[in-house]
Amino acid sequence: MMIRVIKGIPLYCLAIVILMVTGLPFLIMTLTSFKGQMEFMTSPWSIPESFSLENYLLLVELNFFGYFANSLIVSVISVIIVIIIAAMASYPLARLKFRLNRPIFILFMVGMMIPIHTTLVPIFILTNKMGLYDSLFGLIGPYIAFALPVSIVIFTQFMRDIPKELEESAKMDGCSHLRLFWNIIFPLLTPAVATVAIYNFIHIWNEFIFALVLTNSSQNATLPIGLREFYGEFSVNIPGIMATLTLGSLPLLLVYFIAQEKIVTGLAAGSVKG
Amino acid sequence: MSKAQEFSINGMARVRKRKKNKDTWAIIGFIAPAFIIYGVYVIYSIFMTFYYSTFNWTGIDANMVFIGLENYKQLFQDGVFWTSIQNNFLLVIASLLTQLPVGLIMALLLFSPIKGIRLFRSVYFMPFLMSTVAIGILFIFIYEGNYGLLNSILGAIGLESLETAWIGKENTAIWAVIATVCWQFAPFYMILFRATIVGIPEELYEAADIDGASGWQRFKNITLPLLRPIIITSAILSVIGSLKYFDLIYVMTGGGPNNSTELMATYMYKQTFTNFNMGYGSSISFSMFIIAFIVTAFMLLGDKSNGGNE
Numbered sequence: 209m210m211i212r213v214i215k216g217i218p219l220y221c222l223a224i225v226i227l228m229v230t231g232l233p234f235l236i237m238t239l240t241s242f243k244g245q246m247e248f249m250t251s252p253w254s255i256p257e258s259f260s261l262e263n264y265l266l267l268v269e270l271n272f273f274g275y276f277a278n279s280l281i282v283s284v285i286s287v288i289i290v291i292i293i294a295a296m297a298s299y300p301l302a303r304l305k306f307r308l309n310r311p312i313f314i315l316f317m318v319g320m321m322i323p324i325h326t327t328l329v330p331i332f333i334l335t336n337k338m339g340l341y342d343s344l345f346g347l348i349g350p351y352i353a354f355a356l357p358v359s360i361v362i363f364t365q366f367m368r369d370i371p372k373e374l375e376e377s378a379k380m381d382g383c384s385h386l387r388l389f390w391n392i393i394f395p396l397l398t399p400a401v402a403t404v405a406i407y408n409f410i411h412i413w414n415e416f417i418f419a420l421v422l423t424n425s426s427q428n429a430t431l432p433i434g435l436r437e438f439y440g441e442f443s444v445n446i447p448g449i450m451a452t453l454t455l456g457s458l459p460l461l462l463v464y465f466i467a468q469e470k471i472v473t474g475l476a477a478g479s480v481k482g
Numbered sequence: 483m484s485k486a487q488e489f490s491i492n493g494m495a496r497v498r499k500r501k502k503n504k505d506t507w508a509i510i511g512f513i514a515p516a517f518i519i520y521g522v523y524v525i526y527s528i529f530m531t532f533y534y535s536t537f538n539w540t541g542i543d544a545n546m547v548f549i550g551l552e553n554y555k556q557l558f559q560d561g562v563f564w565t566s567i568q569n570n571f572l573l574v575i576a577s578l579l580t581q582l583p584v585g586l587i588m589a590l591l592l593f594s595p596i597k598g599i600r601l602f603r604s605v606y607f608m609p610f611l612m613s614t615v616a617i618g619i620l621f622i623f624i625y626e627g628n629y630g631l632l633n634s635i636l637g638a639i640g641l642e643s644l645e646t647a648w649i650g651k652e653n654t655a656i657w658a659v660i661a662t663v664c665w666q667f668a669p670f671y672m673i674l675f676r677a678t679i680v681g682i683p684e685e686l687y688e689a690a691d692i693d694g695a696s697g698w699q700r701f702k703n704i705t706l707p708l709l710r711p712i713i714i715t716s717a718i719l720s721v722i723g724s725l726k727y728f729d730l731i732y733v734m735t736g737g738g739p740n741n742s743t744e745l746m747a748t749y750m751y752k753q754t755f756t757n758f759n760m761g762y763g764s765s766i767s768f769s770m771f772i773i774a775f776i777v778t779a780f781m782l783l784g785d786k787s788n789g790g791n792e
Contacts, residue, residue, distance in 0.1 A: 223591050223602055230669065231605040234612075236631060237620055252629045297516035300509040312513065319524055321778045323726035325747045326771040327527035329534055329541070329754060329764050334522070353523030356516050385508035414613040416729045421755065432615040436733065439619050446623065453616045460611045465604065472607065476677035479670070480715055 234457075241451035248447050263451035267438075272455060274427070275434030282344050282430060283412045286351040287405055290359050293352070294404065295397060298363035299389050303375070313364065319357035324417055335422050342424040350418045355408045358478060362407075366400035367393065406471055407478030413460060431456055528771060534764040541760030553765035563766065566737075566744040567773075573660060573745070574724040580664040582716055585671025586709075590701075592676055610669040618733030621662045625649045649735055652742040659734055659743050663727070671716050678712045679705065718781050725774050746770045 240248065242259040300306070301313050331350055332341075340346030370393065378388050416432045423429055426437060435456050442448040464471050535554070538547040557563050588606050596602060609617070624631040627647030636644050648658040682705065690700045728747035731737065737744035737752060746766060754763030 219591075219594055220596065222587070223594070223596055226588060226591065227602055227605055229665070230609055233620055233624060233631075233665075234605075234608060253631055253634050293515040293519070297513045300512045304505060304509060306505070306509055312517070315525075316516075316520065319520065321722050321774050322524060322528065323747065323767070323770045323774055325726065325728065325750050325767045326531055327524055328750075328767060329760055330527035330530035331523060333530075333541075334527075349519065350523050353519050356520050360516065385505075385512070389512070410611070414615075416613075416615055416732075417751075432613050435613065435615045435619060449619065449623075453620055457612045457616050460613075461608065464607070464611055468604065472673050473677065475610075475670075476673045479674060479719060480677070480712065 237450050238454050240447050241454045243447040245445055245447060252446075263445075263448045264455065266448060267451055267455060270438075272434065272438070272452070275429055275431045275456075276459070278344060278429060279413055279431040282347050282351065283409055286348050286355065286412050287408050289348070290352050290355045290408055291401055291404055294356055294359035295363050295394060295401070296389065297356075298360050298367055299385075299393060301360070302364045302367035303370075303372075303393075313360075316357050316360045319354070320361075324354065328417070328421060331418075332421055341422065342428050344423075344428055346422045347418055347430070350422070351412050351415065355412065358407065359404045362404055362478060363397065363400055366397060370396055402470065403474045403477045406474030410460065410471075410475065528768075531764050531768050531771070534761055535768050537761040539761040540758045541754070542758055546761075549761075553762050554769075556762065557765050557769065562741050562744060562749060563746075565741055566746045566749045569656060569743065570725055570727070570745050572656065573663065573727060574721050576660045577663065577667070577720045577724045578717060580660075581667045581671055581720055582713065584664065584668040585716070586675050586713075588668060588672040589675035589679060590705075592672070593679060606672060607669045609666050610673075612666075614666065614729035615733050617662065617666055618730050621658075621665075622649065622734055625658050649743075650739060652739055655735055655739060655743045659731055662734065663730055666730070667720070667723070671720070674712055674716055675709060678709055682708050714785055718778070718785070721781060722774060722778060725777060726770065746773075 236253060239256055240253070241263055242261070243256045244260055244262065247257060297316075301309060327350075335341050335346045335349075338346075340349075374392055375383075375388050378392055383391075414432060415430070419430045419433050423433065426434070429437065435452055438452040439449055442452070536548060536550055538549050538552070539545070592599065592603050592606070612620075625648035627633065627645075627650055630648070632648065633645040636642065646654055649655045686704050687700060690704060695703065726747060727745055728751070731743055731745055731748050732751065735743045737748040741749075747770065750763050750766040750770065753759045753766060757763075
């Protein structure tokens with residue numbers, strides 16, 4: 209489908225200007241990461257004379273991948289739990305009639321407008337009390353809590369569209385709600401699960417404020433915190449910092465290039481429903 | 483009524499009651515895990531934030547002094563807090579006026595007859611996937627005053643006079659930061675608009691072609707009206723997001739120089755975790771909640787009275 213508001217050369221000019229604005233920072237970041245410090249000083253933004261992997265080797269040496277591992281652990285565990293408990297909560301909200309149905313659904317929905325900062329101090333104190341301060345597990349609770357509203361809205365809307373006849377026949381056979389949910393409803397949710405997983409994974413992978421407040425040691429830091437630590441540590445070694453940023457951005461971009469349509473539609477669906 | 487009938491009615495009622503009981507337990511069981519986590523981390527926390535905001539408290543020691551609404555009184559007289567609210571609303575307006583239109587233009591470009599459209603599509607979306615912290619650090623070097631990329635480009639095209647330390651000066655810092663926020667989020671609105679445009683039936687455009695409609699007419703009469711619901715949704719998302727914005731500002735300027743880029747969220751963080759004023763910090767964060775709540779309520783009501791989609 210084509211929408212031709214403008215055509216020809218102006219169209220290309222506009223498209224290329226936007227391409228430069230969106231793409232150039234990435235290009236410069238990547239190119240600079242292959243430079244030596246001396247070369248950067250003499251000509252900061254030129255194309256590197258040779259592609260040196262020195263900065264990347266330094267990152268490996270400094271255990272940059274520890275941050276990756278932490279982010280991966282936290283994101284994967286949180287997303288799996290969110291999928292299970294959000295789908296469970298959505299089941300009665302979407303398919304059963306009870307008095308508190310609407311109020312509970314609205315209560316969850318309100319969560320989408322609540323600023324994280326409003327919960328920050330109590331969660332900080334709570335996490336300390338639970339002995340989870342500066343641990344990866346301390347992050348999982350808040351991540352799940354703030355991912356629930358969007359996820360429940362997506363699942364509920366999706367489940368409402370599943371025909372009722374399916375479970376009525378199962379009910380005749382004396383099937384319990386639990387079996388009904390696991391064996392009949394949950395397997396039908398695949399598209400919604402994909403949306404919920406993609407949407408939440410991207411947000412949790414890049415999450416910053418909880419990680420900043422609830423962890424302290426480099427050992428338990430996630431990637432966004434790691435990026436800042438390296439930024440402080442490298443101070444004047446700008447190509448080193450660019451290597452950190454490039455490597456830190458790589459995982460999501462790789463996944464994006466592999467499954468572009470899935471990611472884009474997942475994000476769009478997640479945001480609009482939410 | 484015969485005895486038999488009475489029995490059977492009683493029996494049915496009992497069966498129904500038992501089933502209802504069973505349902506109740508199932509409902510509780512299914513909702514409980516999500517509800518408990520959400521209740522503890524979100525609902526309970528909001529109440530506790532208000533509770534803490536009525537104390538004079540550093541957060542590190544046990545010495546909490548109840549002072550009622552004194553923190554809020556102080557907040558009203560706090561110039562930095564007003565600056566931060568002003569900046570938040572500046573961000574709201576700038577986001578609505580830049581992110582949404584730019585996002586729409588980008589989405590429309592993706593449906594235009596351009597060679598190599600796949601490249602454009604892939605690159606256009608990239609900023610949104612980069613972590614905000616990485617964006618912040620990268621743009622510190624783009625805006626850097628001596629050798630920064632922006633100044634280098636300005637120098638190369640003969641605009642040396644415009645060169646400045648973009649985020650180091652009070653009058654340019656806020657705009658430099660807002661531009662970065664736009665760079666990050668315009669692609670996000672692009673994909674929202676794109677997803678909607680994909681769903682517009684081709685026949686509508688064909689019919690318009692037969693009527694001899696121009697490109698602009700087609701856009702104005704077909705695309706734009708059908709995009710209305712998603713534009714409203716995007717506007718709501720953009721406003722809510724701007725009111726609680728934090729990451730990028732914290733990384734790039736920390737609210738400086740001289741509080742010129744301070745937002746409610748960065749000021750709250752500074753008071754709470756840098757100055758250890760947990761009571762006062764809590765009063766800022768509770769105010770954020772109230773403001774977000776009021777603005778959201780207004781937008782949803784406005785949307786409804788305009789015959790909004792939901």
